Amino acid sequence: MDIYEPEKIEKKWQDFWEENRFFKAKDFSKKPKKYILIEFPYPSGDGLHVGHARSYVALDAVARKKRMEGFNVLFPIGWDAFGLPTENYAIKTGIHPKVATRKNIENFKRQLKSLGLSFDWSREINTTEPEYYKWTQWIFLKLFEKGLAYQAKIPINWCPSCKIGLANEEVIDGKCERCGAETEQREIKQWLLKITEYADRLIEDLEKVDYAEKIKAQQINWIGKRYGTEIDFKVDGPDEVIKVFTTRADTFFGVTAVVLAPEHPIVASLLKIKNQISNIKNYEEVKNYIKQSEKKSEFERTNLTKEKTGVELKGIKAINPVNNEKVPIWIGDYVVATYGGGAVMMVPAHDKRDYDFAKKYGLKIRKVINPGIRYSLKIKIGEAKKIVDEHKRKYKNYEIGLTQKNGILELYAKDFNIAYPVLEKLGQEKYRSFSPDMFIENEAFTGYGFLTNSGEFDRLFSEEAIEKITEFLEKKGLGKKTIQYKLRDWVFSRQHYWGEPIPLVFCENCAVKIKNQKSKSKNNKEFNEGELLNPGWIALSEKDLLVELPHIEKYQPTGTGESPLSAISDWVNVKCPKCEGPAKRETDTMPNWAGSNWYYLAYTMLGNQKSKIKNQKLIWDKEKIGYWMPVDWYNGGMEHTTLHLLYSRFIYKFLWDIGAVPKSAGSEPYQRRTSHGMVLAEDGRKMSKSFGNVINPDEIVQKYGADTLRIYEMFMGPFGETIAWNINGLKGCRKFLDDVYNYYFKWIKGYNQDYFQTWIQGTQDNKSTNGEFSAILNKTIKKVSEDIENFRFNTAISQLMILKNDFYEPLRDNEISSRGFIKFITKRDFEKFLIILYPFAPHISEELWKELKHKNSISFEKWPKADQEFLKEATFELVIQINGKVRDKVEVPMDISEEEARRLTLEREIVKKWREGKEVKKIIFVKNKLINIVV
């Protein structure tokens, strides 16, 4: 008797698929296209994680289903191989990163293939191959050309013991990940990309795409767009102006100080002129404070639990432009230098941080906002606004206001007497959703409310006051409306070896020339925008690409903070492409995100290679991009939401802007984005070598089979959620496949030869097994189809199990008939089951399909459609409730009328019992569902 032995069938089918190039995507095919993408892996030495597998298997199922539905599917794979882990590994072991990468890729490839994933291997990419990173460099050149790349001094994390700059993820709690030494801040020149120029579009265009809500929210949060007011505080004495940013102009009359970040440029200039105008009296103290905070690491400064510190600039004051009040100027390192200009107005009564600071240093606290009461409204903002405005006009500055927060419309009022008449007009219930704000002693009140102690603005609602006060300042020329972003420009250089060289050179001659020319002519044809922006940095011409990463044996850090490339003088020293004078190459390399910015485009361009240029496979091909883009479904980890996903959207938009991507492809690279949850170890912790709890997919495939692993990873829980591995769950999935296999071999083929012969010929094929089975079969087809689209793979599998349980019912000995089974299903119905099982468990499906005497692979079968006729059931169980509690059920025909149902129900014994001595008040009938008797 045949037993299910996956190790005997899986490899066979994997080879078969590969040899026949089953999953090759065809450029410009007439079939509609579907571009299905998973985040390409970083080929680390650890090998494939079962977490990778979860994502890949899911989208593999999608890809396989889409092919069956007649789509031309592109489902590619590649390697994101530049970056630190490999470089660190190389430093530790002495194995060159190139060699390590090659080995790791080999291992990954073997592992991926053992899972039976239907990748188009002919389009495999590798970001570290020259033919690939040539284009990564090309994109950088274009960014530079358009003035979107610039150099600036940026503080980096520096480990004084390893003598190397560290990425943020290498700094753990302010300490170096490798040696544990405290890291310092060091300023070095870095290349930055102006992603901030795209901030608005990166927010707005989210409306065009289908991303999970939390992904959108996270990106919007990360970009952090804030509308506010910029206010000028003149310094009393020296001729300086402090610009502060605030979103709460309504608290303006509560300002009792201005606080500057220690790095604020005005601080330096105020200190410089000390002797001339004799301003600052505590010069030494201030100097000291600045020095102290410079020493503090980013970690220390942003540690929220630490008490805030600061120092007053004694001897000078700032002038509040709204009431000409003179307020002290402080320096405090809790003020973030890079946001809102590095200066804040301090309103202790209405900001928690300011309150703490004021309490500590004995600054004045002046209350200017009175809390009101708050109702959330159930109507549209436009409607509400009209009524409230009208009401206000009638009663002049009435203390009432509207505001919308996170999509919830709220009405604020000073008190109940004011609120009630308005609520009545708005048609809202007075008691619902009410919540009074309160002013608590010894705390700042940070909510909206009504102004007080604010001169002519008294009694206004916060939101209105913000408008009015900003207008007032604008008129006086002392302030304006403005927008701030949390998003910073993207630091795009690394002082490491294992990355793409930046295709620029530095030329002294040209630097001088640009500095001289700059004032003369603005329309400079000789230099591009990037060259003018970064005097001396000259772009290589496109034909000089690629800048190959030189093969070196010493990729250890230099100790100076420079990239190891700087040590290769014959590589560094070149001729300037502009003036032919002596120039030096940029020795920084790109971060590991560079290659992943555009890899989804590379896949599209790799089909049907016809290149004539030697060793040049990858050619920029707009037509192919146009055919395949955008990606229809992109799945990846939540951890990439604010980095890779945002960066690659930015780069794509840029390429689209300059016409490198055809306009027809749309301005967004990914139409749909989903994310998978993490797979934790059985103990609920993260899988980690140090815990010894890592599950190796190789072992699972070997012991249980790839199909079992695939089914289990889909079944273990909701796809988007984190879930712990459970070996018994896996075994249960193996049992499911065992049953499928046995159904055919043990019970159909193995039981009775005569019966088997008629079955396999499929003479009854035109007829379905029976009505009852058809109903469940069609229901399953429907559910599996929908669940795959909605990435609810766990319920798809459970439905397949339900279907299997329905036909897999071995008889007990005393019941055995000539057939061996209670449930008789036709060959045709069994085949349908195999087809819908195929996306999840392709090997076993192929195997059984072949057993059923099919010449063609199941991979090309048509995806079945649910037959509406069978979805309708003839009868249903009418639920009988008494006072809303289920008391009885009765089988009745579909679409039973209310009268009929009533009559049937009232006849039931139980119902009679419950009605005894009581009066039937009401009967509620829900068609095809239930009947509820209220007594």
Next chain:
RNA sequence: GCCCGGGUGGCGGAACUGGCUUACGCGUACGACUCAAAAUCGUAUGACCGCAAGGUCGUGUGGGUUCGACUCCCACCCCGGGCACCA
């Protein structure tokens, strides 16, 4: 603190246009097969009361709306993820 999720049996989780809570899987118990074990198969399995028929309670907590609430509304508690002296 802010933003997103989430809280349902012993466990992973189903069911959410308001209408049978706990599908599917795991675990557990008992039984069959076996000398025995494993595997396999069968039965049971939310809690409590009861010999039983049956009843009461039950989807984080407390209220509310409704004939009827896991689902809607209000307040709160807890867990996970993201951001964070961002003014």
